[in-house]
Amino acid sequence: MNLKIALLPGDGIGPEVLNQAVKCLHAVEETFNHHFTFKEALVGATAIDRTGNPLPNQTLNLCQEADAVLFGAIGDPKYDNDPSAKVRPEQGLLKLRKELGLFANIRPVQVFPTLLDNSPLKKDIIAGTDFVIYRELTGGIYFGEKKLNEEGTIASDLCEYSEKEISRIAHLAFKAAKNRSGKLTLVDKANVLESSRLWRRVVSKIAESYPEVTLDFLFVDNAAMQIILNPSQFDIILTENMFGDIISDEGSVIGGSIGLLASASVGEQNALFEPIHGSYPQAKGKDIANPIASILSAAMLLEHFGLFEEAMSVREAVDKSLKKGIVTPDLAKKSQYGTNQVGDFIADNIVDED
Amino acid sequence: MNLKIALLPGDGIGPEVLNQAVKCLHAVEETFNHHFTFKEALVGATAIDRTGNPLPNQTLNLCQEADAVLFGAIGDPKYDNDPSAKVRPEQGLLKLRKELGLFANIRPVQVFPTLLDNSPLKKDIIAGTDFVIYRELTGGIYFGEKKLNEEGTIASDLCEYSEKEISRIAHLAFKAAKNRSGKLTLVDKANVLESSRLWRRVVSKIAESYPEVTLDFLFVDNAAMQIILNPSQFDIILTENMFGDIISDEGSVIGGSIGLLASASVGEQNALFEPIHGSYPQAKGKDIANPIASILSAAMLLEHFGLFEEAMSVREAVDKSLKKGIVTPDLAKKSQYGTNQVGDFIADNIVDED
Ligand SMILES: [Mg+2]
Ligand SMILES: [Mg+2]
Numbered sequence: 239m240n241l242k243i244a245l246l247p248g249d250g251i252g253p254e255v256l257n258q259a260v261k262c263l264h265a266v267e268e269t270f271n272h273h274f275t276f277k278e279a280l281v282g283a284t285a286i287d288r289t290g291n292p293l294p295n296q297t298l299n300l301c302q303e304a305d306a307v308l309f310g311a312i313g314d315p316k317y318d319n320d321p322s323a324k325v326r327p328e329q330g331l332l333k334l335r336k337e338l339g340l341f342a343n344i345r346p347v348q349v350f351p352t353l354l355d356n357s358p359l360k361k362d363i364i365a366g367t368d369f370v371i372y373r374e375l376t377g378g379i380y381f382g383e384k385k386l387n388e389e390g391t392i393a394s395d396l397c398e399y400s401e402k403e404i405s406r407i408a409h410l411a412f413k414a415a416k417n418r419s420g421k422l423t424l425v426d427k428a429n430v431l432e433s434s435r436l437w438r439r440v441v442s443k444i445a446e447s448y449p450e451v452t453l454d455f456l457f458v459d460n461a462a463m464q465i466i467l468n469p470s471q472f473d474i475i476l477t478e479n480m481f482g483d484i485i486s487d488e489g490s491v492i493g494g495s496i497g498l499l500a501s502a503s504v505g506e507q508n509a510l511f512e513p514i515h516g517s518y519p520q521a522k523g524k525d526i527a528n529p530i531a532s533i534l535s536a537a538m539l540l541e542h543f544g545l546f547e548e549a550m551s552v553r554e555a556v557d558k559s560l561k562k563g564i565v566t567p568d569l570a571k572k573s574q575y576g577t578n579q580v581g582d583f584i585a586d587n588i589v590d591e592d
Numbered sequence: 593m594n595l596k597i598a599l600l601p602g603d604g605i606g607p608e609v610l611n612q613a614v615k616c617l618h619a620v621e622e623t624f625n626h627h628f629t630f631k632e633a634l635v636g637a638t639a640i641d642r643t644g645n646p647l648p649n650q651t652l653n654l655c656q657e658a659d660a661v662l663f664g665a666i667g668d669p670k671y672d673n674d675p676s677a678k679v680r681p682e683q684g685l686l687k688l689r690k691e692l693g694l695f696a697n698i699r700p701v702q703v704f705p706t707l708l709d710n711s712p713l714k715k716d717i718i719a720g721t722d723f724v725i726y727r728e729l730t731g732g733i734y735f736g737e738k739k740l741n742e743e744g745t746i747a748s749d750l751c752e753y754s755e756k757e758i759s760r761i762a763h764l765a766f767k768a769a770k771n772r773s774g775k776l777t778l779v780d781k782a783n784v785l786e787s788s789r790l791w792r793r794v795v796s797k798i799a800e801s802y803p804e805v806t807l808d809f810l811f812v813d814n815a816a817m818q819i820i821l822n823p824s825q826f827d828i829i830l831t832e833n834m835f836g837d838i839i840s841d842e843g844s845v846i847g848g849s850i851g852l853l854a855s856a857s858v859g860e861q862n863a864l865f866e867p868i869h870g871s872y873p874q875a876k877g878k879d880i881a882n883p884i885a886s887i888l889s890a891a892m893l894l895e896h897f898g899l900f901e902e903a904m905s906v907r908e909a910v911d912k913s914l915k916k917g918i919v920t921p922d923l924a925k926k927s928q929y930g931t932n933q934v935g936d937f938i939a940d941n942i943v944d945e946d
Contacts, residue, residue: 358717358820359820360711360714363712379784379785380784382748385786386786386790391755391756391790392754392755393786393787393789393790394736394750394786394787395751395785396748397749397751398746398747399746400745401746427834430733431738431749432740432747433749435747436747458838459842462816463842463844466820467712487813
């Protein structure tokens, strides 16, 4: 397969972890005989420093022409600590998501068997947890009309959803459920919210086209409990923007390895893949940053294009590094391995099982 | 002190657990020389069966004239399993909250040292957790304008807050923080929502009148993580209706003893106290229901009227029953103690330490 991949290293540890992901994609190219073209562009604080704009037009154009975007990280304390800053690095990512129409945020909640002890949850509760949250990313209350009366004493936000917005992400989630255990849970608050009732009607209707998938419903307050009490019950969770924000952040910490989690943001024409961790500026350039979340973002990219075997070979190489203890110091205090060595090990262990 | 207390036993195990709470209040009367008047009224399924109305006028009048309402539980499978039922037991409680103007829901998240092993969280994470959530209960998106277009393809809900709605619950929360460790955390999403920004402004302004209290802010998605990662950092959490719904249900399960948790709903003129557990109809009349949540609701009632020493004597008697294993079978499988025996033990152990 030929793929044009835009690389946006961004700030802090972004460039160094992204490099390791690219190494792994090169290994996949060679091992499985694909052809990936990589082109790099500026984003975030780095882009502000050089062009004054966190998302230069050149970067946006590159992303629009690419099949996929592989993203490093964004954010710099220089801007965070300056309340008067008019442009902020984070605006680069928000604008990019908007321009590319990335309406679905996909967040796997995955537990790494060798890291179970890091979980805040007891072992018997967290073991076997493996689910994916599909969060609607461009609608709902975060983007609805905002009002403040003249006296500044009454404020409001509107949560609005259309059938179209619900149905496009629902199809993605049902397709994913079909490829997994076949269970989809819609998280909403349909006992109270009109918008949630629309979600239920639209999703229930779409479910008829996916007879292999079992659909169930869970109120968001109950979901917040179930993620702690019995997280392994879930397979695919589908939900609106704000509930997804809360639930996916809650889900990200139950495995105890938030630094290893990847994510995807998907639109009609394009998709962006990135670690959920930030730019971690204190570690920048020290060869200590953990590259695994970035490498797993590359695995999600491969899966997005149907390259499941290839993605599996990346995941298996990651598991091997975890099992052998070839990891950065954040996972094992006395580890002597740096970002590059871990990346090399994982890339070297990408093999075609057949 | 003289107090008029309305007793609303309700459905399922409601009457039997409420009886134990009343026993304890009688013990407090005698021990500390107070005078409580109890009057009982119908609510819920029991009220529908007898009058056709889940909240008969007589019940509402009794509550309005009382200083406080002690509530059992509500709900009956006969109505839950009948989608055509026009009146539902739960409407009794919703209407009562509305009529009494109960705008603040207060939910302590408490960990019982002898039950730490029941927690889904690891011991070192949950130990020492003791915080209280103040949730706004009558405003926000659950009560805002709901719309559905004619075609049924676009739905919306409005989240609106006024300064007045925010300020009345904020004062309650600040007063509570003053009486505890002096820390108040406002949970919001002020980086995105106009209504959250109003909450921040109003609460920050009120904070100036409570110099003993330290105010900090937490986005709701981060709060959902922190409750799992480091719950003992919290003292008083203040938040709007929907965030409070999610966060307080999440908080209710981290201690592993959800069946023991009490709650209060407070208004300008009146207050209602109830266990957070439901009516548990399967256990009705079997003398196996755990009365502790109901008894702790009575303790919250005492605290509401400034009877802190009296409330402490109830809490200490509860701790004693837990330590000695004088508990119902839900807490210790082989336990021979019934609802009444546990209630008797706790009431008998209410003593004036002075
Ligand atoms: Mg978030
Ligand atoms: Mg709830």
